[in-house]
Each structure stands twice: as structure tokens, then as C-alpha cells.
Amino acid sequence: MAETDKTLLIIDSHALIYRAYFAFPPSLTTSTGEPVNAVYGYTSLVLDVLMKFKPTNVIAVMDSKGATAREADYSFYKSNRDSADDMMTSQIPRIEEMLKIFQIPLLKIDGIEADDIISTIDHAYSGKWAKTIVVTGDQDLFQLVDDDTNVYLAGRKFSESRLFEAKDVIEKLGIRPDQVPDYKSIAGDASDNIPGVKGIGPKGAIELISEFGTLENIYENIDKVKDRYKAKLVENQELAYLSKGLATVKRDIPVVFDLELSKFTGLDLARVKKMFDDLQFKSLLSKLEKFAKIYEVTDEQMIVDPREVENEEEEEDPEELVYFSDEDEVSSGMGTDADD
Numbered sequence: 001m002a003e004t005d006k007t008l009l010i011i012d013s014h015a016l017i018y019r020a021y022f023a024f025p026p027s028l029t030t031s032t033g034e035p036v037n038a039v040y041g042y043t044s045l046v047l048d049v050l051m052k053f054k055p056t057n058v059i060a061v062m063d064s065k066g067a068t069a070r071e072a073d074y075s076f077y078k079s080n081r082d083s084a085d086d087m088m089t090s091q092i093p094r095i096e097e098m099l100k101i102f103q104i105p106l107l108k109i110d111g112i113e114a115d116d117i118i119s120t121i122d123h124a125y126s127g128k129w130a131k132t133i134v135v136t137g138d139q140d141l142f143q144l145v146d147d148d149t150n151v152y153l154a155g156r157k158f159s160e161s162r163l164f165e166a167k168d169v170i171e172k173l174g175i176r177p178d179q180v181p182d183y184k185s186i187a188g189d190a191s192d193n194i195p196g197v198k199g200i201g202p203k204g205a206i207e208l209i210s211e212f213g214t215l216e217n218i219y220e221n222i223d224k225v226k227d228r229y230k231a232k233l234v235e236n237q238e239l240a241y242l243s244k245g246l247a248t249v250k251r252d253i254p255v256v257f258d259l260e261l262s263k264f265t266g267l268d269l270a271r272v273k274k275m276f277d278d279l280q281f282k283s284l285l286s287k288l289e290k291f292a293k294i295y296e297v298t299d300e301q302m303i304v305d306p307r308e309v310e311n312e313e314e315e316e317d318p319e320e321l322v323y324f325s326d327e328d329e330v331s332s333g334m335g336t337d338a339d340d
Contacts, residue, residue, distance in 0.1 A: 008129045008262070009055035010118050011104070012136035013062045016042055017095060019137040019154045021088045030280050038091040040281060043098055045158055047287050049135050050264075051294050053152075057129075057262040060099050061117045062092075064108040094279070101271050105261045112253055115140055119249035121257065122149055133163070140192075142169045143249060145177035174206045185215045185244035186233075194243045197236040200229060215244050266295040 020041025028037035050058070099106050107117055115138070122132050122144055129148065134141050137154040142164065145151055151164045162168075169177045187205035188196025200208075208229060212218040219237065222230060233240065269292060276284055 005056065006129045006131075007053060007055040007057070008121075008125065008132045009049060009053055009058045009264075010121060010132065010134045011046065011049075011058070011060040012114055012118060012134060012138060012141065013042070013060050013095070013099075013106070014114055015137040016045060016135065016154055017088065017092065019156070019158075020045065021085070021091075023156065023158060026087060035087050035091060036094065036279050036281075038088055039094045039098065039279065040284070041158065042095050043281070044284060044287065045135070045154060045161075046098075046102065046104075047284070047291055048158070048161075049133075049152060051291055053133055054294070055133070055264055057259070058104050058264040059121065059257075059262050060104050060106045061114045061121075062106060062108040063114045064110045064112065098275065101275050102267060104264070107255070107257065109253070109255070116250040116253045117255060119144060119251050120253040120255055123251040124255075125259075139173075140180070140189075140247070140249070142173065142177050143180040145169050175209050179209050179214070181244050181248040182209050182213075182215045184247035185240045188243060189247065192246070194246050195236075195239050196243050197232055197240050199232040199236075204229060215240060266297045267291065269297060 017038050021038040024037035024041045026035060026037055028040055029035050096106060107121075108114070109117060118134055118136075118141065122134070125132070126148065132149045133152055134144060134149065135152045135154070139153065141151050145164060145166050147166075151169075152161060153164055154161045164172070166177055169175075173180070173183070175183050183202075183205050184194055184196065186197045186200050186208060187202045188194045196205075208218055208225070212221060212225075218225060218233065219240075222233065225233060267288075269288065272288060273285070276282070276288065
């Protein structure tokens, strides 16, 4: 049974870093010339969602290095994307530093996409929380939306960010959240280079999914499909099923995660202010003051990080740490594009 006062906030970091990088001008630098536009935008949005949702637990998730299972299944998966901008990737260590100061644990696993980690955590702890909120810039995660999981989609302008429940996904896309992979199996997804069925676009995909419900049901009833779609579906059946597999987030990724580390009670204001001072984020200080009022904390109320206490008491096995081990790896255990 869900604990009625518990809310888990999952931050899809790479999707938000991408949004932040393009939402704020590259001219946003420190006095030494260090680019910080992505750091600034990401930090600002994290403060916003912490104040808006007041979660009891928070986790940040990132993509990591290494080839993924989807790339093994389809070598052209995401192959149309340009290499990440050096100015953007250079800011990721600063963002990781910010998460550590905010005492938000970071999960990333070599070869595993962030979407799959997010989906696994959401599924594994389904029923544990009254609400799970996934903060992202990626509509792919709409497929997670259900009675107890919502998606907070960052807009191209952060002021346009919006919380999506199931009814909102239906209104926006014309299909249910669970039908997103079926839709992409036919329409494809240019941003991820998912092929779909050649010759059938978004309108045709919505029509077919609305009538038959799932890709599998379409092929089980292929004789009932309108002639203008039938031949294309028959010719591209293998690609359609491949595309559905590529578009479906996984729920059984092996993840080691100590739930206690995700508890969130507030910020160590002194440390956060020092970070803002180092990065010259003067305009975020007023937002931090608002945060302090909402969480009822002061500079004197130093929030002790339980991870630091544990590390003082005993030396941890680095492979069991979820919180910033040297390689940021998580291994065996429990089972970004930015479309708008």
C-alpha cells in the first residue's frame, strides 16, 4: 500500500541539461570565462521542482558511456544525432557537483539509457509512493504515466513546463500513455532514428492505434486494416516490431539502489550559497530564499548528509555506492532527445 505522504521525484538529468543548454545563451559565463548556461538552467529548474512538489525522496538519473542494447538491436539507433557539444558536456561535472551539494543521489550505469533506469525504479517501487513525478524534457517517458506516476515536461522555455497526467497525455498525443511505443512502432521517431513503418505518418499511426489498440492487434487483424495501410504494414512488419522494441522503456534493469539515500529534507544553505557565489549565480539567491521559506530552514540549520556520516563510520565497497563513486557505476541487484 502506498504511503500517502510520500512523493518520489526522479530527475532525467541529460534531457534537462539539453533543454537548459539551449534555453540560456552561451554568453552566460563566469568572470573567468567558464560556460555555465546549462548549469544555471538545470539548477534553476531543480530548485523550481523541489519547491513545487516538495518531494520526500529525490533521485537524479543520467545516461552514461558505453554502447546500449538498443544500438546492438539496431545499429542506426540515434545514429543521426550530432556529437554532444563540447561546451555542454564540459558543464556536466559542475552539474554533478551541484547534485552532490544538493544531496541528491545520482544514478548512471554504463551502457544503460537513463529512460530504462527511470522506468525500472518507477516500476520497482510502484505502490511505495503516493505519487512519482518524473521531471524530463523527453516525451518518450509519457509511456510511464499512470494513476500514480506523472511526467513534468520541461518546455523549451522553462516557464512553459507542465505536469502531465494520463488525461493530459491523451489530450496532447491522441493516444493513451501505454500506447506510446505502439504509436512509434508505426510513425517512427526521427529524433531517435526509429524507422517505424515507411509511408505511414503520425496521423495514420494514431488512426490505426485508435482503432486496434496495439501493434500486435493490428497484425492479428490485418485483413480488417484499410487498404491504404495494409500493404505498407505487411511489407514493413519486421521494422514495425523492431521499432516498438526500441521505443519501449525497460522495467527490469539490474539496479543497486539504497532507498534511504533518496530521502530529501532540505538543503545546506551555506554550501549552496557558496556554490552560487563561486559560479556567480546571483539571480538564483532570491529563488534560494524562497526555497528556505517553503522548507523552513535557515543558514544555522545545517542539513547533515547521511552519506557523509556513513563514510566516516566505515569504508564502503565502491561498487555498492550509488552516490558518486569514482566511476559513477551501479551494478547488479534489483531489478535525450528533447521533443516538445
